[in-house]
Amino acid sequence: MIEAFFAQMPALVIVLPLLAAPICVLLHRGGPSWFVYLLTTWACFALAFLLFVQVKIGGPISYAMGGWAPPFGIELRLDALNTVVLLLVTGIAAISSVYAKASVAAEIASERAYLFYAALLLCFCGLAGITVTGDAFNLFVFLEISSLSSYALIAMGSKRRALLSAFQYLIMGTIGGTFLLIGIGFLYMMTGSLNMADIASRLPAVADTRTVEAGLAFIVVGTSLKFALFPVHVWLPNAYTYAPSSVSAFIAATATKVAVYALMRFLFTVFGAAYAFDQLPLGEVLLVLSVAAMLSGSMAAIFQTDVKRLLAWSSIAQIGYIVMGFALASSAGVSASVVHMVNHGLIKGALFMAVGAMFWRLRTISLNDIAGLGRQMPITSAAFVVAGLSLIGVPATGGFISKWVLLEAVMEPGHYWLAAAILVSSLMALIYIGRVVEALYFRERPEGQPPVGEAPVLMLTATWTLVLANIVLGLYATPLIGAAERAARAVLGAGS
Amino acid sequence: MSMQWLGWLVAFPALMSLLVAACGRWPNVRESVSVATAALLFAGIALFIDPVTSGERPSLTLFEVLPGIGLTFTLEPLGLLFALVASGLWPLTTIYAAGYMRGNEEHAQTRFFVCFALAISAAIGIAFSGNLLTLFIFYEMLTLSTYPLVTHHGDVESRNGGRVYLGILLTTSIGFFLPAIIITYLITGSITFDEAGLFGEAGLGVLGAGALYALFLYGTGKAALMPFHRWLPAAMVAPTPVSALLHAVAVVKAGVFIVLKLTVYVFGVQFLADTGASELMMWVAAFTVLGASLIAMTRDNLKARLAYSTVSQLSYIVLGATMASSFGILGGGMHIAMHAFAKITLFFCAGAIYTATHRKYVSELDGLGYAMPITFTAFFIASVSLIGIPPMGGIWSKWYLMEGAADSGHTAIIMVLALSSLLNIVYLLEIPTRAFFHNPRPDTPRSWHEAPWACVIPLSITAAGCIVWFFYPLPFLTLLAPWAP
């Protein structure tokens, strides 16, 4: 019985939310739907943890969906890389589910709340699916599931601007998804397979054709659109700014990371590091773009007056760090990427949650309106400060560990200009976080504003859980780094 | 001596800060807890004097932060000296702060004392740190825990001061110190402090080593080498006890202590002497000594003048480190203690003057010496100690620094030190001179008298310390025996 359960775990991570979503629709009420959402995400978190341990001990797991053996059937494949990502996605989902209740009650019309939770579950299902699948086409399908539901979620934002933001995201996201589809088509054309491992084994024979090169290009551009790499990032600030708070927190912490994971999976497992980075100059291109993303994102963040938009621009910069890591195509680089994926997920989750708690009180989140909130919402403000310090990369926080491993990875091969870019971008983070902190603590409340109290306990608990996770990972990073190094070995070992 | 002690000593003030916060409603209890914590901490650290002077190096690794790099505490003589100075002056500062804060009816006193305790915790962490990562963690903790103290008033002025303070300290540490640590790690494969230095076999040339050394020294923004010294005057917006803490107890002392520690345990004095890699930074320090003294002469605001004096005095210690001679290390280590006693006295005096008269400009102090004789006598003693004239302790450190300069063949540095003493006379002795020998300004009421006893007693004790250390410098010489002739 237990054995059978363990064997089915990879599928359950996708199946549970997929079943829970229609249940929410059938329940037709907000409260019970929230409970279903809460249960599902925590169950998946537990599953992800078990899978993580199982992979750590026993090595990669292959699960044949519906009993159809790969490469013909759909394979779910769990290795050291995607169990980490899965743990991040499910963990953030679980914690944000605690947060969601009060936030949703305030921002979403109560008669639509159950639909909101259903969409959130579908989005979660898509993200989990991308992470666990070992099938290229299946990955596309899950990517579209998560994207479609996130368009809908963003459109539920309380301002009418959310609608056009969601529409623009829909256009960009669909183009990105379609590009990915074309790329997968090219690969299928040359190899006759959709299973990633199978494609990888057949690819070397046809690697020098223009078709494969075009496939690579389409896949890189397609996924880059989804995770908002520098020149194709324009959809992100509006989407994150106008989405409901709980959606911003969840999507900012997970969706972009999962898309980055998808690209890493294609580059390292399917194409192989040697082909993508040695034979083609992809590494250089990605490095330049990541530097541009870091600097332009941080610079734009400095000039924002809306805190959510500020955080959104900062996300664009932070994605630059993650891309820079794996673009080095070294073991240290890939593990730095994974470390920063996790840390940035926790940091941005915490920051968006703290900001969401302020929004919950004030219904606005501009620097002027949150002025002086440090004294009236001390717990929330403190959470923002600590998570902000982590974003800057102050020691004893997760962000510092990211900086450390990333700097080590870029300096090892002597790329000192990349190290300089990382440091400059960190110092810009100091400026934009500093602006918010100064507004919180050194300014008076705007005139005519009634005093406000703290946010609800559940919101604070969720926020501080992420903040504390940041501190713990900052002081005791050995397990995370160990997991990231295993992940790097797993993907680089498979590619060479 | 149990190794666990090291960890507890670092954590102790931080844990007690919780108790301080809990006692916030009863100021007397709160201050008693603070002072008791301080005294206990000093006693706890003093227990290590014997083992360390007899050659033991107690070490404790709590857990691994990064693979192979732990949160490690190791006690060695320099660290012990710094820890003793910091924890020894803390109770005095706390008593003084209690008097000052109440005398000036400051707000948020509980937050003040909590941050104070956290800052001491960080300073002890720096003193005990066994590798560069541990050092860096506590270095930043010190910066962050003092930020609320610097911006204590919470108004626009303190926000601007805090901006400069945090901006410079975080920029230099993240921008220079962090990459320097990682480069060290990549070159040598280790960032654990080692008596022999880390670069022995790394084959680092004079250019590489010099650049790395500069990166480290400028990364230590708290050492206030020009041009990264602006944060120190900017931090003058803080209440005076904070300035005393910053200047004498924790912050700047942590900076120069780190410089000494890097010189001895990362690069190695011998390595620097052989390669001459520290030459460049020595001239930077010499320039800072003179430049800051010159600026100090132009400042009328008493605290600003003292701040620039600190910038100048800190570079004495950096000079001691960079001249790459064991006399220099001895002189630098001594000067940490001597400058601490002298400068804390000066700041206590400045605060006492402000509490009693609300005057903060040198030109307003005419004739106040008769209203506040103890304060100005203490000020005089501390000034003389800083200048380096017997019978005050300051002469010892200056003596060894000059000996170090002679030893390493830098005659010009002796000139710099001598010239700086002359400048010190000009800008420091002006203040007691005005107080005792000028006629009071017409708007000075006769009723002015000394500040509250909680202010006066600590400053008398520290001033007495300046004299005692002249006749009895043995404790410092024993602690710094590894570098003594």
Place this chain on the structure above:
Amino acid sequence: MSLASIADNFFGLFNYWVVILLMMIGFYTVISHDNLVKKLIGLNLFQTAVFVFYISMGKISGSTAPILMSGKGSEDVLYAHPLPHVLILTAIVVGVSTTALGLALVVRINEAYGSIEEDDVLEADFETQEEETEEEAERMARAEARQERESAQQDHDDGREEEDDDRETRS
């Protein structure tokens, strides 16, 4: 290259030329049109091109539709590759849902703004975004200036302090 080979190249890869043409038309429509519905139509064209691409891929010359035939000669029949067709069924479903969601958004946008021209919506709401940011920044500057003035008034003996600060900054 002879004329024949060029012609062969063109007609032999006819499907793919069509795919590229369709794709570019779709892409251009998305970019150039203001009308949100037209944008969606462009997006649809773009996706359709990919569908055609996949279906062409499954074609084997001389093959027939992949419907299993029974009876005489069924072993000799050459079928087109069915898997791309199946894949594209899924992709069509994705495309349809995207269009449906897009149209739903357009309806909502029309309700909220009374227009489905992107320019109108931008003008109504987003054009002001930058102005808002500027306004906020100004508000902030004003608030800070006020606070600065107040703190200056509170500090009675502040005249000299400011002077001193000035000197500080100059040095």
